[in-house]
Amino acid sequence: MAAPTDSTSSTDGGSGSIVSRLFQPGLSRQLFFLVLGLVALAVGAAVLVTQLIGSEVASTAVRDDVRHSVEVRSSLIGARIDQLFESTANIAQEPAITSYLLEAIASNNPLSLTDQLEERQRELAFDFALVLDADGRLLVDTQRGVVQQEETFQSPLLVDALESETYTARGLWDFRDGLHYAALVPLSTGSVLQGYLLTAFTIDDAEAARLQEAVGAEVVFLRAADTGGLEPVASSMGTDVARTIGARLDPQAVLDAEDLAIEDEDAPPPIVQATVDGRDLLVSPRTLRDANWQPIGIVANVGSVAEAMAPFRTISSALGGVGLLAILLAAIASLILPHRLLAPIRRLTAATEAAAAGDYRTSIEATDRPDEVGRLARSFSTLLSDLREKNDMQLYLTELTRTMPEQEVGSPTLHAHPPSLARKALLGIQLRVDRRASFSAEQALGRLEQDLRRLARAVVQQNGRADHAVGHRLLALFDEPRGTSRALSAMAEIVADTEGVDMVAALVAGDVASGTISWSGPPMPAVTGPPVDLVEALLRIGRVGTVLVSAEARAALGDSLGDLQQSLRAHTSSVVDDTFYSLDFEVVARFAQPDLTATVDLTRHASTPATFSTGATGHLTLASLGPGQVLGGRFELLSELGAGGMGIVFKARDRRLDELVALKMLKHESFDNEEPLDQLKDELRLARKITHPNVLRTFDFGEADGMPFISMEFVRGVTLKRMLKASDRLPLSAGLHMARQLCRGLAAAHEQKVLHRDIKPENMILDPTGNVKLMDFGIAKPIERSAAGRATQGASIVGTPYYLAPEQLEGLEPDERADIYACGVVLYEIFTGRLPLPADGTLMQIVQRKMNEDPVPPSDQWPEIPPPLEALIMRCLARQPADRYASVDALLQDLEALRA
DSSP states (O other): OOOOOOOOOOSSSHHHHHHHHHTSSSHHHHHHHHHHHHHHHHHHHHHHHHHHHHHHHHHHHHHHHHHHHHHHHHHHHHHHHHHHHHHHHHHHHOHHHHHHHHHHHHTTOHHHHHHHHHHHHHHHTOSEEEEEETTOBEEEETTTEEOOSOOBOOOHHHHHHHHSTTOOEEEEEEETTEEEEEEEEEEEETTEEEEEEEEEEEOOHHHHHHHHHHHSSEEEEEEEOTTSSEEEEEESSOHHHHHHHHHHOOHHHHHHHHHHHHHOTTSOOOOEEEEETTEEEEEEEEEEEBTTSOEEEEEEEEEEHHHHHHHHHHHHHHHHHHHHHHHHHHHHHHHHTTTOTTHHHHHHHHHHHHHHTTOTTOOOOOOOOSOHHHHHHHHHHHHHHHHHHHHHHHHHHHHHHHHSOOOOOSOSOOOOOOOEEEEEEEEEEEEOOOTTOOOOHHHHHHHHHHHHHHHHHHHHHTTOEEEEEETTEEEEEEESSSHHHHHHHHHHHHHHHOTTOOEEEEEEEEEEEEEEEOSSSSOEEEEESHHHHHHHHHHHHOOTTEEEEEHHHHHHHGGGGGGGGGGOEEEOOSSSSSOEEEEEHHHHTTOOOTTTOEEEEOOSOTTSOOEEEOOOOOOOOOTTOOTTOEETTTEEEEEEEEEOSSEEEEEEEETTTTEEEEEEEEOGGGGGSHHHHHHHHHHHHHHHTOOOTTBOOEEEEEEETTEEEEEEEOOOOEEHHHHHHHHSSOOHHHHHHHHHHHHHHHHHHHHTTEEOOOOSGGGEEEOTTSOEEEOOOTTOEEGGGSOTTSBOSSOEEEEOGGGSOHHHHTTBOOOHHHHHHHHHHHHHHHHHSSOSSOOOSOHHHHHHHHHHOOOOOHHHHOTTSOHHHHHHHHHHTOSSGGGSOSSHHHHHHHHHHOOO
């Protein structure tokens, strides 16, 4: 890989002459050290003063807030007690209620009292109530029910009421290991006292939270315990924190401080500093007293010094960072100020813009463009926005991948699946073994493992499941719609990759039940239903070298068979109720799933729409490779990651460099001539020219044990395809972050005159940090190879029809705007979870839609999409290249203006 060039520019003789001034006597040297010293002194003083003043201001602010919140809290508690007293008095003053209560007291019928109070409790929202007779004996307790022969009730409220002329009392109450708001009112007939009604509201965590929300500070209620300490009864901060605060407080010290504040008006109310779980807290305790003015506990407002200091620490850190940058700029300015007064600002602006674009390696380069200060402010704003969106992307990706199952390719055993009843296509394959041959158990199992790996790889590549294998028989499931055509495509791959292996296959469609069962050990995959029985029956009567197709599967294949319909042969059998069909393997080998990869015949004139062949896109011939092998004494294969049009990709360890790499190997048939190798070398040369954080890096090209390979950067991440499959569309902020990074990587490719030509969700991977990487330049080609818009002769394009631009489908040579069209399709999927045009039907129907129909507006799929974003996507998807963005840079500029 070529070494990166140094783009740093200098003025007046280059960087060497500028640095040399520092070591020469004269004004430049004096100015350098003077400016540098002054700036350093100013920055240090600013940071120190900000820290000192910030600490004092924050501490004072917290103290003031806590003191103010104490006053508000006291008012709220008083108002809550008054409200309870008024509601209780209203009960006692209602003639009907009073008469009922007095009659129940006189008739000694406490049960009636209980019913009446419980009904009022729901209406007036007190927690419990007590009824006392005129002598103060407890008759009814709604918490405990009817109380018989209770002794004189002892309560500060009763004492206070007896001392009052109105026989009323209100206040705080320590009762039954809890603190309560309480109110006591008399029940009388005329002027004759008949009893008392006492209602109480329990102070709990909910009440503490209500006060916290009202006063803006945390609130803790502590009760005086019998042991002399304080125990928490309610807290907005949690019981453990409240208990720790209670251990820090001395009730007697709080009382003494309050007495001192009463005697001396200048003495501040008590505030205690406490460290809880590493947090510096300011606690403002106040004594809680009952109706007889006896202390029963403490209520404390709590403020966090760290939270108040946070803005000042941020300012201090920002001052420090900006200060260091200012020192650097001052040094540069002191050297070149006489020559280029504005050079430092321009250089800083260029560096900031490069950082906001994700390229932190760009050197500072002097320019003569105006409005540097304004650009600097905008660049910093953009940088902050990018950091926020990247954080959103990371959070979203972390949450998504936390529950996303691992994806492995090429293994005949897959993960368990939940029970489901659905329409599926079933592909059964029976490997025929020569019973006359003699072989060992190791040879038999090794050959079986190799054969099953080949079969499973082809199945998984077509989005099927290959987790039902018994002996030499494999049963694979494919989800409908298009499951039957995918299954037949997988069979075409298998036929081409298993030359010399005798086998028979059956293709069936229908409703099956699938999932896992456990009956004699660990859970194992299972599938059942009439289609399964039909597969078994067809495999028993099948002839080696043929695929038997049920009538229902034949109907599901429809027009996708194309010319292969003429090769179908109808059969009947006593074993099978319905007519079935057969296809020879050499016929099946010509079939390929049309909606995955298409080859466009560009031999027609530009005015004539291109035709499409459904020939196979490549055959796996590396089935002998697998985890555990070491290639060329250097690459240890760890697992298979996937397969493309030219080869298979493995996760491997490069023993020479001791690092993980992605190793792409050629398929066996590529060895037959030099053209595929030349294409592979072209791919490498193109990919190595692109060095950008949003492009997957390519390391090396070579041969290992006679097999050509490309070693690439290994990214432990997830493709956009899997993300969309798991979560439909992406959140707006995460989608914008991904869209910008896609365009930045593509812009880097276009800058090197390289078209990607296969942009799709499968070719975009996100690493764990949320960074998007564009990968797989396997079908890329130089932009200048031929003139854009001109019909090609005798050439072909390989790509995915959903993402190909209309001009490519017409047989015209693409330019950068074809990649922009593909970007538009990907953006449409990111923000809606759908394709711009319906994806059902045959390949030709898909092509005709793209050439003749406008995309469905994204707002039809997601009504909340911002209108500027919808307009951007629709412009990318314009059928005429002239109506699209002229370059990715122009598209990226509009994306930069969109912020979540």
